[in-house]
Amino acid sequence: MATSKNSIGVSVLQIVILALLYLQADGQGLKVGFYAKSCPHAEMIVSSVIKEVMAVAPSLSGPLLRMHFHDCFIRGCDGSVLLDSPTRQSEKFSPPNLSLRGFNIIDRVKTALEKACPGLVSCADIVALVARDVTVATKGPYWEVETGRKDGKVSLFSDPINPVTGLPPPSANITFLKQSFALRGLNTKDLVVLSGGHTIGVSHCSSFENRLYNFTGKGDTDPTMNQNYIARLKLKCKPRDQTTLAELDPGSFKTFDDSYFRLVTKRRGLLESDAALLNDPETKAYLLKSISHGSTFFEDFGVSMVKMGRIGVLTGSQGEVRKVCSKTN
Template sequence: MAPCGRSTMAALASVAVYSCMVLCLMSAAVAAQLRVGFYSQTCPTAETLIRQTFNDAVQQSDGIGADLLRMHFHDCFVRGCDGSVLIDSANGNTAEKDAEINQTIEEEAFQVIDNAKARLEAACPGVVSCADILAFIARDSVAHYGGHFYDLPAGRRDGRISRASESMLELPTSDLRLGQLTKVFAGKGLTQYEMITLSGAHTIGVAHCPAFISRLYNFSSSSGVDPTLDPAYAAQLQQQCPTAESNTEVPMDPPSELGFDNSFYQGILRHRGLFTSDQTLVSKPAAAAQVTLFALNSAVFKSRFSAAIVRMGSIDVLTGTNGEIRTNCRVPNSIELGSSFFI
C-alpha cells in the first residue's frame, strides 16, 4: 500500500480527533444523567444500608474490600458499569464472574452484594440497581482503608447480558506494557493519567502467583528473572512462589496491604512493582513523572483517585429506561420471572 501524503495524514488525524470528540460528548451526556443524591427521594437510606452491609462484611474478613473494589473495575470494563459481573452462569452460558480472569474474586464478595441488595429490597423494593450497589460499596471500600470518601453520582441501571468471553477480551491483564495499557483504557474513554491513577488500587489486596510468575523464572534467554524487578524482592517472591504451579496469595503492596495510600507508587520507584503492568508505569518519562508525584504526595494521589474512579464509574452506563433494576443481582429479571429469555 502506498504511503499516505501529508494531506491524507491530516485528514485522517482530523477524523480521529472528531471521532474522539463525539465519543467524549456522548460519554459526558450519559454521565450527566447520573447524579449525586439520586436516591434521596426514592430510597433515602440506600447509601447508609450499603455502608452498614460493607461494615458488617469487613468485620468478618478484613480484606474483602479489595475484592469489592476490583469487582467494580471489572464490571465497568465489560459492557460498562451495569452489574453484569454479578450475574451467575446459567442456561449453558458462562458469565463474566466465571471467566478465568475473575475466578480469584472470592465468592464472599458476591455475597456481600447479595446482602446489600436484600436490605435494599426490604426497604425500597425495585429501586436501587445492583450496578449502583457495587459502585457505592467500592467507594466505601476505598474510604475504609484510608482513601477519600467521595461524592458518587448514581442512577445506573442493570444489564441483562454477561459473557465470560467478553471479560477475557476487555479486561487488562497483568502482563501488559505501558502502551498496551494506555490503549485499553483509551478504549474506555480514560486517559493515560487516569490509567496510572486507577492502577493505584493495587495498594490494597492480594494477587496469586500465576499473575506474575513469568517474571521470576526463565524470563528470557539472557535472564532468569525480569531485570526490572528488584533482586531482593524477586528472591522473596520466589520463596512465596517456589514453582511455576504455585498459587499462593501474595500482597500486591507488601508494606501496606490494607492501607489505601501511595506506598504502591513508592514501590514502583524501587523496582518493586509486583506485575509487569505495575512496573511498566515508569517506562516512559511522562508516566514516570506521574508515578513520582504520587509517590511523594499521598494527598494528591487520593484526590486524583477519587476523581478518576468517578469517571470510570460512568463508562457506558445504562440510565433512564434502558436496562432494568434487578430483583436478584445474580439473575436478570426476565429469568427470575421464569420467561424464555436466555443470556
C-alpha cells in the same frame, strides 16, 4: 489479530470506533443523590453493611474495589460481572474474573436494600457504592458517588478475554494499558491513579510467575524487577503455583495509602502492568509526585473513580433494576 504476551496492536480507527461505542452513554442520567427521595437511606444501608463486613473480613476490600473496575471495563458499569450462568458462560466465569471475591457481599447489600426499598436500587450502583465504602473503610479517600445506573441483561464469557476490548492482563505493557484506558474515555492520568488501587489487595502467584522463573522463555527473571524482591517472592511462589496469594503492597495491603507508588519506583511493582508505569513520562512523573509532599493521590483517586463509573452506563428506560444481582428479572 496476532497478539503477543506484552504487545497488542490496536489501530487508531479501532480505538475511535470502540471509544464511541463505550461513550455513547457517558454518564448522562447519573447524579449524586439519585435515590435521595425514592430510597433516602440507600447509601447509609450500603455503608452499614460494608462496615460490618470490613470489621470481620478486611481482606475483601481489594476484591470488592476491583469488582467495580472489572464491571465498568466490560460493557460499561452495568453489573454484568455479577450475573451467573448455568453453563458458566458469563463474565464471572471468564479467567480474568476467577480471582474476584465478595459476590456474596454484594448479595447481602442487595438483600438489605430490597427490604428497605424494593426494586429501586440497581446492582450496578451497589457495586459502585461498595467500591467507595471499602476504600473509606481501609483509610482511603471518600468521594461522592454518582448513581442512577440500570443493570444490563447481557454477560459473555468471551468479553473479558477479548484481545482488544477485554480486561488489561497483568502482563500488559504501557502502550496497551494506555490504549485500553483511552478507548473507555480514560486518560493517562486516570491510568496511573487507578493503578494506585493496588495499594490494597493481593494477586495469585500465577499472575507474575513468569517474572520470577521464565521471563523470556529461557528460565530467566525479569531484569526490570528488584532482584532482592524476586528472591523474596521465590520463597513464597514456586513454579506453577496456582493457589498462593502475594500482597500487591507488602506491609500495608489492608490500608489504602500511597506506598504502592513507592514500591513501583523502587522496581518492586508486583505485576508487569505495575512496572510498566515507569515506562511513560507522564505516569512516571505522577509516581514521583505521589511519593513527595505534593501528592494529590487521594483527591485524584476519587475523581478518576467517578470518571470510570460513567463508562457505558445504562440509565432511564435502558436496562432494568434486578431483584437479585446474580440473575436478570
